[in-house]
Amino acid sequence: MSAVVTEKKLKVVGTRPDRPDGVPKLTGTAQYGADYTLPGMLWGKILRSPHAHARIRKIDASKALKLPGVKGVITAADLPEQKFEYVGAERVAQNFWHMTRNILAREKVLYEGHALAAVAATTPAIAAEALKLIEVDYEILPHVIDVEDAMKPDAPLLFEDMITRGVEPPPTKPSNVSKRVEFKIGDADAAFATADEVVEMSFKTAAVHQGYIEPHACLARADADGQAEVWSSSQGHFVVRTMTVKMLGMKTGDLRCHAAEIGGAFGGKTVVYVEPVAVALSKKTGHPVKIMMSREDVFKATGPTSGASMTIKVGVMRDGTIVAAKGLFKYQAGAFPGSPVMNGCMCGFAPYDIANVNTIGYDVVCNRPKSVAYRAPGSPISAFAVESTLDMAAKKIGMDPIQFRLKNIAKIGTPTVWGPKHSHAGFAETLQALQKHPAYTAPLGKNQGRGVAVGYWFNGGGESSSTVNVNEDGTVVVATGSPDIGGSRASTAQMAAETLGIPYEAVRPIIADTNSVGYTQATGGSRVTFATGITVINACKKVTEEMCKRAAKMWKIEPENVIWEDGSARPAGKRAGEFPPLTFKEIASKRTATGGPVVASASINAEGQAPGFSAQFADVEVDPDTGAVKILRDVAAQDVGRAIHPSYCEGQIIGGVVQGIGCALNEEYIYDKNGHLENAGFLDYRMPVASDLPKIDAIVVEVPNPNHPYGVKGVAEANIVPPMAAIASAIHGATGKRLTDLPMSPPKVLAALDG
Amino acid sequence: MAKQHVVTTINGNAVEFLCDTRQTLLEVLRDELHMTGAKEGCGTGDCGACTVNIDGRMMCSCLFLGAEAQGKKINTIEGMAAGDKLHVLQRKFLEHAALQCGICTPGMLIAAKTLLENNPDPTEEQTRYWLAGNLCRCTGYNQIIDAVLDAAKELRGAKS
Amino acid sequence: MSEMRFEAPKTAEAAVALLAGASGVARVLAGGTDLLIQMRGGRVEPELVVDIKGIAEMSTITSENGGFRLGAAVTAMEMHEHAAFSKAWPGLTEAAMLIGSYQIKGRATVGGNLCNASPAADSVPALIAAGATATIVGPKGRRDAKVEDIATGPGKNSLAKGEIVVSFLLPARPANSGDAYLRFIPRTEMDIAVVGAGINLTLDGKGVCTAARVCVGAVAERALVVQPAADALIGSTVDDAAIAKMGAAVSAACRPIDDKRGTKAFRIKVSGVMARRAAAIALNRARGKN
Incomplete structure (x- = not known):
C-alpha cells in the first residue's frame, strides 16, 4: 500500500479545476462526429431491413445508381469475407465473420434495421431517395424475440449450423444457444440443505439502450493509393482502425483515425457500424463521405444491452450468513453471439463471501440488434436478480439489509466464483459509508419505502500509450490515445501536473490520432484514468529524469546528484545546496543548449486494476391509484480509489445512478408481433428527464488502489449496477409487492398492487 | 429544384x-x-x-x-458568449462540471438562458421542468441544475 | 424527386384557396410539431405546405360575447401568458401546457393538436369539456362545428378538402365555474398521455352542480364525451360519492387498446383516477379556491 502517494503531498490531484476541453463545448465550436465536413463531400445513407428475419434473395441497385447525384452503392459483396473464429479474451471475444455481417448483411437479415446496402450521393435528400430505389427480394422467415422462446427446441434458427459452445459432449442439433458458461465453488446444492431459509425467485429484464444523445456519425476520406482517414465519434479510434482495416482488408498503417468529440457512448461506441461503410463508399466514389445515423437507426441497429430471464436461489442462516447461492442467467445476445452473460455470472455474487456458489449462463441469439457493451456490461442485469433475492432473504430473517451485506461482504483473500481471490479492500468501507448517511435512518411516510443494493464491476486495465512534449515556455502537451467522454483530459492534465510539479494550466492534454501516438484500447471498463493515467505519470517521470539531466548540464555537475522535487531540479547528495533550484520552466527554456527537445513516451499493458464497488439506497413513493413510482432520494456510495477530479467522479456516480433509475422504471425495447421495434425514439423509449429526479447524493469513498501511483480505481461503471434492485426493494417496502420484471413501469406496478 | x-x-x-x-x-x-x-x-x-x-x-x-x-x-x-467573454451560464457550467460529453450542452445553455430571461429567480423544481425537454444522459442533471441556479443568483446580483 | 411548395398567406381565405387548389397532398403548418415529424418519417410527402401562423385571426386571443375567441394557431405558451384567458380557462390552458417540452409549448397550437387527431391529444378533452365551438373556413365559406365532431379517429378529421379550423369560441363563463385537465404519463414530462381527463363544471349559489362536461382522452379512437359521468355530478354537491360515481362512469365508458404506452386494464382504471382528481381541482376552482 505504501506505493500510493499520500493525500497531504498532493497539490493538483483531488482539486476541481475547469476542464481543458470545456470552452469549445460551451460555445458550440467543439467538433463531434457529425460536425466534420470536407470539400467535395458526399452524403452516405444506409438501407435497412424492414423485416425481423429474412433471407436476401437479391439486391438490385441499378435504379438507384441511375438517379442523378448518386455516386456509388455498396453491399456486402464489396467487403471481403472473414474467417469464422472467436478472437480475444473469452469475456470480450469477437468474431469478424459475424461483425462483417452486422455491418452489411449477407445471406440473411437478422433484425429490423439490419443494414444491407449503402449509397453515397451529393445531397442527403438524393441519398434518401436512392435508398427507396434499391430493390431487395426477401424471403421472409419466422422470427424470435424473447430469450425463452429462442431457446425452445422448435424456435426459428438464426444460424442453421450453430452448435452450442461450452457443452461436453457438444449437442448434435443446432440451436440459438451460442454458448453455455458455468462457474462453481463449493457445493451449493448440498449447502442449501443446511440453510435455515432458502429463497428462490425468477426475474426478467428488458433490453435497454445506452441512450447516448449523439447518434453515430463519421466522415471518411480514402485515396486511390489505399490510404484513408476517418473522423468519427467512438470510444476508441484505435478500435475503429483495427475493425475497419479488418473489415476492408486494408493495411493498419494506411488508415488514420481521428477521435472526434464524442457525444456519449456508455459502451455503445466500442464497435463500428458506419466507419467501414463510409471508407468503402469513399474508396468507391473517390469523394469524402459522411454518414450520420438517425435516432431511429440508433435504436434499431446499435446498442442495446441484453434483456434476460433469470432464476436465483440463496440459502441463509438465521445469523445472516449466506451459505449457498445459485444463479441461472439467460441473456439475449441479439442477432449475433456475444451477450455479457459471462460477466453476469461472475459479477452477481462477487460482492460476497459465500462458500458455495454455482452460476450458469446462456448466450442466446434472437432477432434483435446485436447487444453491445453498456456500462458494467452484464452486471446490472444479474445484480437486479441477485440483490432482489438477497433483500427477500434479509427480510425473511429480519436483518437490516446493509448489516446483512456487511456480514457477508467479500474481503481481501475471499475467493471469487471464477477462481482468483479478491485482492482489494473497499467493499466494506463503502457499505459503512452508506450506513452512516443520516438519511438511511430517516423516517418514511405513507406509501414510501427504502431499498438497498450493491454492485460490483471488474474495472479494466489493458493497453495504453501517451507522449509528453515539453515546450520552450515550460508548458507541456500530453498526448494520449484515449477518447475523452467524461472529463479524462482534466484528470490526465491533473496527474501530469502533479507528477511534473507544474501548474495544471501549464498542461495541455490532447487526444492524438492513431498514427501519432501508441496503441491504446478503447475508453471503456473504467480504465482510462487507471491505465492511460499510469502511462501519463510514467512519461512525466521520464521527463523529470531528463529535466534533472538537463539541470546537471546547466550546472555542469553529475546527473546522479540532481533530484526532482516540487517542480524543480535541485542539487543533491554531495552537491546539495551548491545551486539554487532550477524550475521546470527555466530548464525548458534552455532546451536547445542542453540537448534538444524533451520528449517522453510511455506504454503499458496495465494489470493491477481494482474493482469498482457501489452501495446505494433508494427511497420511493408509490401512487397506489396509478402505480407511478417517484424517486424521493437516492444515495450512492462508491469506492473510487482516489478521486483525481472529485466533480467528475461525482458526475460519473450520479449519471450511472440515473441510468439505473431509467432502467428500473421505464426504459425497455418494445416489439410488436412482427418483430418490429415499436419505440425507436426518445418519445417512447423513456429515459429520465430532469423533472423526474431528485438530487442524487453521491458519496465518494477513497480506499486507494496500491497499483496506481495516485490510487485510482476507476469510477464510471459500478454505479449503474445497484439502482434496479434498490428501487424494487423500496417498492416492496412501500407496497408489500415484489416486482421481478423490469422495467417497473406504472402498468406493471398497478397490476401488482391490484393483483 | x-x-x-x-x-x-x-x-x-x-x-x-x-x-x-x-x-x-x-x-x-x-x-x-x-x-x-x-x-x-x-x-x-x-x-x-x-x-x-x-x-x-x-x-x-x-x-x-x-x-x-x-x-x-x-x-x-x-x-452566446460576447467575444472571448463567456456568458455567466457558460462559466457556471464549467465551474460546476455540468457537462460530461457536452453534446446536450449547447441546447441546454440556450434553454437555461431562455428560462432566466423569463424567470430570473426560478426554483429548483421550475428549473427541472423547464429543462425537461433537454435530455442529458451523462450527468443525471445534478450539476446542470446547480449551474443554472448559481448563474441565476449571480445574474440577479449583477442587476441589483 | 417532387418539390414542396411553401406558402405563408396572410388571410384564411387565401390559405383556403391554396389548399383547395392543391393538386397533390397539401398540409397546413401551424406549430409543425406533428407535421415535421411525419415528413421526416416519410409518412407524408406534401406537395404544398401552407404556414398559417401569419394569419391574424388565427394567431390571436380576443374577447367575444363575454367569452374568448381563441385563434387556432395560438400556441400553448401564448395561452398561458394571456392573463385573462388563462384565469378563465385554467384547465384548458394547463392541458395545452402539458404538450411536450417548453420548446414544444412555444410552438404547438390547439388547432394543430385537434386537427392532427391523435386520440391522446392533451388539449382536446379540455377543449371539449369547455364546450368550445370551432369556426371553420373552407371553399364554401365559414361554418361552426362542435369540437368533438372534428377528430373522428387516429389521424382522421371531418374537415373537407380546403377547410381549416381558424378559431375556437370559448363561451362566457357563468359564476362559480371551474375546469381542470389531468393526464397520466410514465415520466413527469415529455410523454404522450396514457389517459387524460378534462372536467368543466358550474355550481349554483348553494354549491350544487348545475352543469358539467366530462371528456377523456387516449381511451378510444378519439376523445370521448362521457355523459353518464357528467350526469353523476349534475345535481350533486360534487361530494366524494358523486366524484366516485363519476369516476366509475368514466372507466365504464373507456374502450382502450393495449399498446406501448399502457395496457387496457391500466387505462380503464387510471382514466377514472384522473377524472376524479381533475374533478376535485375543477370543484375547488368553481368554489373560487384557486
Missing part, C-alpha cells in the same frame, strides 16, 4: 440563405451555414439538443422549417 430564398437574423447578423423547402432550420444551420453548435440528437423534438431561441422563445430547430425563418430573430449557441 427551385430553392427558397430566406432573409433572417442570426445572432444579430443579417443572414440570407437558399434552402430546400423541406429542410429544417437545424439542417440549414448545420449543412448550409456551417453552424454546427446545434446538434441533432433525435430530429423529432424529443431531446432538445438542437434548441435555438427564435423571437424570444426556445424551440427545437429540427421542428422548424428553414423557410419559416424569414424575418425572424434567431439566437444560437454560437452567439
Whole structure:
C-alpha cells in the first residue's frame, strides 16, 4: 500500500479545476462526429431491413445508381469475407465473420434495421431517395424475440449450423444457444440443505439502450493509393482502425483515425457500424463521405444491452450468513453471439463471501440488434436478480439489509466464483459509508419505502500509450490515445501536473490520432484514468529524469546528484545546496543548449486494476391509484480509489445512478408481433428527464488502489449496477409487492398492487 | 429544384440563405451555414439538443422549417458568449462540471438562458421542468441544475 | 424527386384557396410539431405546405360575447401568458401546457393538436369539456362545428378538402365555474398521455352542480364525451360519492387498446383516477379556491 502517494503531498490531484476541453463545448465550436465536413463531400445513407428475419434473395441497385447525384452503392459483396473464429479474451471475444455481417448483411437479415446496402450521393435528400430505389427480394422467415422462446427446441434458427459452445459432449442439433458458461465453488446444492431459509425467485429484464444523445456519425476520406482517414465519434479510434482495416482488408498503417468529440457512448461506441461503410463508399466514389445515423437507426441497429430471464436461489442462516447461492442467467445476445452473460455470472455474487456458489449462463441469439457493451456490461442485469433475492432473504430473517451485506461482504483473500481471490479492500468501507448517511435512518411516510443494493464491476486495465512534449515556455502537451467522454483530459492534465510539479494550466492534454501516438484500447471498463493515467505519470517521470539531466548540464555537475522535487531540479547528495533550484520552466527554456527537445513516451499493458464497488439506497413513493413510482432520494456510495477530479467522479456516480433509475422504471425495447421495434425514439423509449429526479447524493469513498501511483480505481461503471434492485426493494417496502420484471413501469406496478 | 430564398437574423447578423423547402432550420444551420453548435440528437423534438431561441422563445430547430425563418430573430449557441467573454451560464457550467460529453450542452445553455430571461429567480423544481425537454444522459442533471441556479443568483446580483 | 411548395398567406381565405387548389397532398403548418415529424418519417410527402401562423385571426386571443375567441394557431405558451384567458380557462390552458417540452409549448397550437387527431391529444378533452365551438373556413365559406365532431379517429378529421379550423369560441363563463385537465404519463414530462381527463363544471349559489362536461382522452379512437359521468355530478354537491360515481362512469365508458404506452386494464382504471382528481381541482376552482 505504501506505493500510493499520500493525500497531504498532493497539490493538483483531488482539486476541481475547469476542464481543458470545456470552452469549445460551451460555445458550440467543439467538433463531434457529425460536425466534420470536407470539400467535395458526399452524403452516405444506409438501407435497412424492414423485416425481423429474412433471407436476401437479391439486391438490385441499378435504379438507384441511375438517379442523378448518386455516386456509388455498396453491399456486402464489396467487403471481403472473414474467417469464422472467436478472437480475444473469452469475456470480450469477437468474431469478424459475424461483425462483417452486422455491418452489411449477407445471406440473411437478422433484425429490423439490419443494414444491407449503402449509397453515397451529393445531397442527403438524393441519398434518401436512392435508398427507396434499391430493390431487395426477401424471403421472409419466422422470427424470435424473447430469450425463452429462442431457446425452445422448435424456435426459428438464426444460424442453421450453430452448435452450442461450452457443452461436453457438444449437442448434435443446432440451436440459438451460442454458448453455455458455468462457474462453481463449493457445493451449493448440498449447502442449501443446511440453510435455515432458502429463497428462490425468477426475474426478467428488458433490453435497454445506452441512450447516448449523439447518434453515430463519421466522415471518411480514402485515396486511390489505399490510404484513408476517418473522423468519427467512438470510444476508441484505435478500435475503429483495427475493425475497419479488418473489415476492408486494408493495411493498419494506411488508415488514420481521428477521435472526434464524442457525444456519449456508455459502451455503445466500442464497435463500428458506419466507419467501414463510409471508407468503402469513399474508396468507391473517390469523394469524402459522411454518414450520420438517425435516432431511429440508433435504436434499431446499435446498442442495446441484453434483456434476460433469470432464476436465483440463496440459502441463509438465521445469523445472516449466506451459505449457498445459485444463479441461472439467460441473456439475449441479439442477432449475433456475444451477450455479457459471462460477466453476469461472475459479477452477481462477487460482492460476497459465500462458500458455495454455482452460476450458469446462456448466450442466446434472437432477432434483435446485436447487444453491445453498456456500462458494467452484464452486471446490472444479474445484480437486479441477485440483490432482489438477497433483500427477500434479509427480510425473511429480519436483518437490516446493509448489516446483512456487511456480514457477508467479500474481503481481501475471499475467493471469487471464477477462481482468483479478491485482492482489494473497499467493499466494506463503502457499505459503512452508506450506513452512516443520516438519511438511511430517516423516517418514511405513507406509501414510501427504502431499498438497498450493491454492485460490483471488474474495472479494466489493458493497453495504453501517451507522449509528453515539453515546450520552450515550460508548458507541456500530453498526448494520449484515449477518447475523452467524461472529463479524462482534466484528470490526465491533473496527474501530469502533479507528477511534473507544474501548474495544471501549464498542461495541455490532447487526444492524438492513431498514427501519432501508441496503441491504446478503447475508453471503456473504467480504465482510462487507471491505465492511460499510469502511462501519463510514467512519461512525466521520464521527463523529470531528463529535466534533472538537463539541470546537471546547466550546472555542469553529475546527473546522479540532481533530484526532482516540487517542480524543480535541485542539487543533491554531495552537491546539495551548491545551486539554487532550477524550475521546470527555466530548464525548458534552455532546451536547445542542453540537448534538444524533451520528449517522453510511455506504454503499458496495465494489470493491477481494482474493482469498482457501489452501495446505494433508494427511497420511493408509490401512487397506489396509478402505480407511478417517484424517486424521493437516492444515495450512492462508491469506492473510487482516489478521486483525481472529485466533480467528475461525482458526475460519473450520479449519471450511472440515473441510468439505473431509467432502467428500473421505464426504459425497455418494445416489439410488436412482427418483430418490429415499436419505440425507436426518445418519445417512447423513456429515459429520465430532469423533472423526474431528485438530487442524487453521491458519496465518494477513497480506499486507494496500491497499483496506481495516485490510487485510482476507476469510477464510471459500478454505479449503474445497484439502482434496479434498490428501487424494487423500496417498492416492496412501500407496497408489500415484489416486482421481478423490469422495467417497473406504472402498468406493471398497478397490476401488482391490484393483483 | 427551385430553392427558397430566406432573409433572417442570426445572432444579430443579417443572414440570407437558399434552402430546400423541406429542410429544417437545424439542417440549414448545420449543412448550409456551417453552424454546427446545434446538434441533432433525435430530429423529432424529443431531446432538445438542437434548441435555438427564435423571437424570444426556445424551440427545437429540427421542428422548424428553414423557410419559416424569414424575418425572424434567431439566437444560437454560437452567439452566446460576447467575444472571448463567456456568458455567466457558460462559466457556471464549467465551474460546476455540468457537462460530461457536452453534446446536450449547447441546447441546454440556450434553454437555461431562455428560462432566466423569463424567470430570473426560478426554483429548483421550475428549473427541472423547464429543462425537461433537454435530455442529458451523462450527468443525471445534478450539476446542470446547480449551474443554472448559481448563474441565476449571480445574474440577479449583477442587476441589483 | 417532387418539390414542396411553401406558402405563408396572410388571410384564411387565401390559405383556403391554396389548399383547395392543391393538386397533390397539401398540409397546413401551424406549430409543425406533428407535421415535421411525419415528413421526416416519410409518412407524408406534401406537395404544398401552407404556414398559417401569419394569419391574424388565427394567431390571436380576443374577447367575444363575454367569452374568448381563441385563434387556432395560438400556441400553448401564448395561452398561458394571456392573463385573462388563462384565469378563465385554467384547465384548458394547463392541458395545452402539458404538450411536450417548453420548446414544444412555444410552438404547438390547439388547432394543430385537434386537427392532427391523435386520440391522446392533451388539449382536446379540455377543449371539449369547455364546450368550445370551432369556426371553420373552407371553399364554401365559414361554418361552426362542435369540437368533438372534428377528430373522428387516429389521424382522421371531418374537415373537407380546403377547410381549416381558424378559431375556437370559448363561451362566457357563468359564476362559480371551474375546469381542470389531468393526464397520466410514465415520466413527469415529455410523454404522450396514457389517459387524460378534462372536467368543466358550474355550481349554483348553494354549491350544487348545475352543469358539467366530462371528456377523456387516449381511451378510444378519439376523445370521448362521457355523459353518464357528467350526469353523476349534475345535481350533486360534487361530494366524494358523486366524484366516485363519476369516476366509475368514466372507466365504464373507456374502450382502450393495449399498446406501448399502457395496457387496457391500466387505462380503464387510471382514466377514472384522473377524472376524479381533475374533478376535485375543477370543484375547488368553481368554489373560487384557486
